[in-house]
Amino acid sequence: MTTPRPIAMLIAALGGEGGGVLTDWIVSAAASEGYPVQSTSIPGVAQRTGATTYYIEILPVTFAALGGKAPGAGFDAGRRRRRRRGGERAHGGGRAIGNGFVTPHRTAMIASTHRSYAIAERMAMGDGRYDVGRLVEAIETHARRNLLFDMRRSPNRRAP
Secondary structure, eight states, X not given: OOOOOOEEEEEEEETTSSHHHHHHHHHHHHHHTTOOEEEEEEOOOTTTTSXXXXXXXXXXXXXXXXXXXXXXXXXXXXXXXXXXXXXXXXXXXXXXXXTTOOOTTTOEEEEEOOOOOOHHHHHSSSOOOOOHHHHHHHHHHHSSEEEEEOTTSOTTSOOO
């Protein structure tokens, strides 16, 4: 039996925004359903001042279907493996595109449209804000599919 390709997820966040919590939830959910899963991270500086990256691989076949044998594990965040990419903000999506982690053939991008200014935006003399429209356009161009929405907005709260 040929082992299927893992579902790979890259979560780009800022320290303190919950990327580690989201990663833990995904890993726990997959493991509780019997799927082989592994994750790793590259931490940034906490409290919203540094990029953090989390990488998850889930094999889409249960341990039971594998006869209880654990498949060989090896992280490979290369282009040919990525299927899903999540980010806390559109800016994180732009960072992932710039770093080569998004491909129009396989990547589904999930990102928030709310603004939280990056350090480079805050440090600039004058108006250093990135153009969110350009970030959204880059996501739409470079990802196969995307889901962009304001993740800070409660689904039960009315718009102002």
